[in-house]
Amino acid sequence: MNFILNKYFIHLSEGEIPKYLLIEKHIKRLIDTNMVEDRERLPSIRKLAQFLNVNNITVINAYKKLQAEGYAIQKIGSGTYAKKKDIHKNFNREYSKALKRIFNEEIVDYVDFTGETPSGEFFQIDFFKNVLNEVLDRDGAKALICQESLGYEGLRSSISSVFWNKKVDKEDILIISGAQQGIDLVSKAILNINDSVIVEKPTYSGALSVFKWRRTEIFEVPIEKDGINMDKFEKILRKNNIRCFYTMSYFQNPTGVSCSNYKKIQILKLAQIYDFYIIEDDYLSELIYDNSIRYNSFKSLDNNDRVVYIKSFSKIFLPGIRIGYLIPPKRFKESIQNSKINTDISTSSIMQRALDLYIRKGLWKNYIETLNCAYKKRYIHMEKCILKYLRDKVEFLKPGGGLHFYLKIKENIKLNSVNIFRQGKDRGILITPGLLFYKNALEGKNYFKISFSHTNEEEIEYGVKILSEIIK
Template identity: 55%
Template sequence: MSKIYDIYFKEDIPKYIEIANHLKQLIDSKKIKDGEKLPTIRELSSNLEVNKVTIVNAYKKLQTDGYAYQKVGSGTYAKRKESISSFNREYSKIFKNLSSDDFEKIIDFTGETNSDVYFPMDDFKNVINKVLDRDGANALIIKESLGYENLRKTINNSFWENKIDLNNILIVSGAQQGIDIAAKAIVNINDNVIVEKPTYGGAISVFKWRRANIFEVELEKDGINLIAFEEILKKNNIRCFYTMSYFHNPTGISYSLEKKLKLLELANKYDFYIIEDDYLSELIYSEDIRHEPLKSLDKYERVIYIKSFSKVFLPGIRLGYMITPSSFTESIQRSKINTDIATSSLMQRALELYISEGFWKKNIEYQKNIYKEKYLLMKELINRELGDNVNYIDPLGGLYINLEIKNKDITSKELFYKLKEKNLYITPGVIFFRDSISGEEFFRISFSQASKEKIIKGIELIKEELK
């Protein structure tokens, strides 16, 4: 630890940058170990004979650049940058290199591939033909920056009982673009944001790209830990909170009504915005869960709502929509236009007709029936075959189940490599955490792309490795 204090300052470089760069070199060279706690602000400022604000700024820069993370009430910890990203790159590369023939041979429990889509193609073909017959070349030429107006009207009518100002509905190319647009509109360099721990890696990437300071808060069975959440709010000026309110990725949990209402109260009290990624809420399998997004309860105009159609429409057709608070409508629209000007006109028109003519509702029921059967089968097998080896929270919907390994002698990454040799692919929990020392005991398994026969075989293979 003495090497930390071995630094000489130059007059032309701000001290906080020199301190941050010095610590980065020590982390990269492994002289400071991955996950090692860094000195307190008081200790480092005393030893380096600089004021505490300089150390605070140095630690903020380390976090922004991905070299440190903060544990509330505990301190700041080193993070070797490659420790997460190298595995994430390797994990991603594995799937990119799989061919369509490979997918026939493997058992895919990742839910990240589209080898088997439950979608009535005849209905979709008829819708496309109707759009082309009705609109002709306009279906391909005309572009509206906010999105096809009739689609926005149909979304408002079909999903929101016409309660939303049409100007606040914006068509986007999927949830990822929606998160990016929202972040560009409201998050600036060194702004503070809160995410759930764990959370969707794509959201973390967006906030890192915006060079925001990211705070993580643990999840409970019915949503985020509100006590820890408010402690951060009291001590920091938070700009936004990103959440998946239904079938959270990867844990599968859904927020209780009580926590939703409390979150909205906190957003109003502490003046921050909520980016709500309404993920897979069409796939509810239990009467214990009611579809009531934060946006539907939002009397304070604090929620930026994002909904993707990709999981339940054709995944290859990137479509979704956002609902924005009136105060942010203009800046979010500018962010959208600066991103890609307009989303596919033909696909928007096809989706509008697909919803308005009743195909959407019929297809959702069709998919729910298929996925519910798989969900019940996978849950039964986990309880019967893996009960001694894993813990889990029953998601009651969605497309996957998140498992916690009881036996700490094996990590989820090690399990991933062992199962890969047997042509079974799972998602290790480390994918969903900012730091490299979290998530090793978790792995996510999805039933969306596997047949019932493959689900049975896959659970048997997991059982063999966990015994």
Template identity: 60%
Template sequence: MKELYNIVFEEEIPKYIQIANYIKKLIDGKKIKDGEKLPTIRALTDMLEVNKVTIVNAYKKLKSDGYAYQKVGSGTYAKKREVISLFNREYSKIIKSLTLERLEEVIDFTGETNSEVYFPVAEFKDVLNEVLDRDGANALIAKEALGYENLRETINKSFWDEELDIKNLLIVSGAQQGIDIASKAIVNINDNVIVEKPTYGGAISVFKWRRANIFEVALEEDGIDLIAFEEILKKNKISCFFTMSYFHNPTGISYSKEKKLKILELAKKYDFYIIEDDYLSELIYDNNIIHEPFKKLDKYDRVIYIKSFSKIFLPGIRLGYMVTPTSFNEIIQRSKINTDITTSSLMQRALELYISKGYWKENIDFQREEYIKKYKLMKSLIENELNDYIRYIDPKGGLYFYLEIKNKNITSKELFYKLKKRGVYITPGSIFFKDSVDGDYYFRISFSQTSEEKIIKGFKVIREELS
């Protein structure tokens, strides 16, 4: 072991920094394995012939930089720094390169938001003009850190039957910012968080950035595996659980009421918080699914609720809202202010008027009628064209299907590249896992950005490549 820690010190740099940087290189170079116990403070003090405080400070720096964690009474352990996989980077670059002109030529099954053809531009333009006529310059320059008060009141009235305390509601720039703000408030370096397996890649990125220890729990047809979930809770102090309660991204699964109630009880029992991203719950196609998010059932004040208007309304307006537990009000509001001070006043006022005039409900009803046609078409094609090659769970809502390749003769990454050559784009499952290899035989296909004609054509190509 002494040969491994062969450090030649430089005079200009503090020794504890040199030691920390040296151990980082050993971890990155896999000479020290992830989870391997580091030498005791006394042992490393003797090996390097430095004082005890130097080693203590070096280990503190390793922990603060996300390269080590401590087990009480056991010692300090190496932690491999999480990095985004090369494929994830390449996939992101490829999808971002699809310009509007290119989208006309290809079949895009990767979309996560509604199609612009379903957005009433003329109607929203009238609302914007009405806001400018009514509020003048205030519509452009007014700054309200927690969000436009009338919008917050309208959200409470229109979506929550005035059940919320408006002090707990703040406007954010979409769900991603909401997750980021919540994590800054409740997740510190080396804290433990639980996510669903698979889950939204943006959430994984946030928790990795916070240098959190991420535990994954597999999904069943009505939510996470509760037995595996509680086993983690028994053995580890958990800060939060991130969940997408309706039409989960990417699986399309929605939680049963029974599981939601049980998880809320566990949150109280084991003292953790739930970050709930209520994703696409407006697009329910089955009357047996009732919209009753965790927050609605939360009698313990354990849920940080996040809702984006961008996914279902118009991505370009970048608006959403959070409902926070009273105990976290101050810290979450401070985190929001430190992030961007304020969100577009004009768009907030326009959205408030759009909702209060009843246009929001009309547009959502229209979208639901249009999307259910594509949902039924895609479901039919899956069952009739791909039945020999894939398995799936019917989401009964949302904008996509999550498919598992049955015979494992091709990975979803390989399928992605084959389809790309033929102008068809899918989302490989690896994007949604902490460790990308876990999603090798899954892929997501969305119908939000694709016409019915292109859906039929695209499925023919997918069938040919799978066969």
């Protein structure tokens, strides 16, 4: 026995530093240096306490701290296990570091296929500047002082009439600082620790992060060309007490899939039967290029108060303004509002006022039309380029809208998407590997995403051509 315990030995002198801290630091070092391996079971509390000649509580505190630092996991009834940082986190870090470096140094000759939002090249800054000045002349210091916890009333009322034809009351709208905050607020207000959520597989990594941080159990349901696989979805619902289903209803990130009306209605029915809520992240539904696609949000089909609707203005409009809105189910209205107050009190008032006036003047509508026209051209062009250069190397679905394509590397190709990312980076092309979109990162190794929001037609052609040279 002591043979196994030996590596845990540490000399515990009486001193200012509590013993449990010395023990914790020692075990951390064992894990960092691979003396204790990932997922190796640590000694039981009683045994280690006996071996080190300390109280049980000292070892308990040491293990508690290891857990807090992410170096251990406790499994009820089974003990405490060592933990190393996972591959997902590692690649995530590599990816975001690479992007940060490139963007911070403002290296401009990259072909950037990683864009998540419009680039601003079609935005008429002068219109917005006039609107901003009009707001300051109209509202004075009020525009900078007010903290409205639901958000600026004028903007809520614009949203109600322009986007919802007054079918949603302005009092039921909460202004938020972008969709990411929406997911965070909902998760704080509705999800408890150890609750279970279902997400699409693959899905937006920012949502996965929030659910992980909230310590929920995450179930993934594979996505098909018209939405999630309903059989697998129901199977999970039958066996588990599911609290929420997170979905992007149009041009899902990353697959580009839009959920069919039929499946939407089925999912809403199931929500009522199995008592769960649908978090609908409506992030790009303005950009529909395929005329056969009709816009029907889950929210507009919801008769049973089951949908949390989240809309980002940052995604489609101006990423830097950080504004979106959320329509909660009535029963969660108060708790989601409190969640907002606890998170950041309220969203910047002046930007809400400017956006409101921008919408009222019809400038929003014009801008979206401009974007639609410009991005449709790029969409068609990117599809052509993929077919021209990558036909034998990748498979893909036509999303019919949005800002990107999701490509599956064909099985005869030996390269995975991390290789393509790294080689691409060296040759001036940035792509988003599929790894970011799965709970288990490795499932995404044969997929990557290319977006056309930050690239003109010439760059699209050049970038796809280089990709075809990399993927052999």
